[in-house]
Amino acid sequence: DTAVSQTPKYLVTQMGNDKSIKCEQNLGHDTMYWYKQDSKKFLKIMFSYNNKELIINETVPNRFSPKSPDKAHLNLHINSLELGDSAVYFCASSPMTSGGVKNIQYFGAGTRLSVL
């Protein structure tokens, strides 16, 4: 069983479209995250949810809207896609809400988004 699964794995779309990426974890973790990895492999946090509540919101355009229907799911909706949104988006989960040794992140396999 995959611990953190995200769909789709690949997403190719036109500029201006709206798209969603879904993520589910079966690890029983309370905290979930969205990361963006750019073409230089730099991994940066976008959002974090703890038990359906938004706790981290980095400087991300308003076109990106996360939604957590329950603590096992965290989806990412992107409006009006731009060329610069092309990247690999990773979902992750962790067992702790407040820093420390056990803040280990378990990552999904990523969604490669290409905006044409």
Next chain:
Amino acid sequence: TQLLEQSPQFLSIQEGENLTVYCNSSSVFSSLQWYRQEPGEGPVLLVTVVTGGEVKKLKRLTFQFGDARKDSSLHITAAQTGDTGLYLCAGAPGATNKLIFGTGTLLAVQP
């Protein structure tokens, strides 16, 4: 802004060689983690170091946390082709669940 700079950025070596990857910052971290990411996959945790000066060994991999908890190193002995991947350090700034990831080191081990 807290930054974690990794060096080298790219490393291509022959099987059997030793190598060291560095992760440096001007900020103090409460803990530091190392991840390895293979193509088409997400990062996978290798180790967490917590105490300044701590050394941890994982088979041929040796991890060290700097005394001041601002830097870390990863040493691989007798590299194998299976060690190929992107190595990422990640620091926990304090009492949050946020991780700051390093700039990454792409390692290629040639047979």
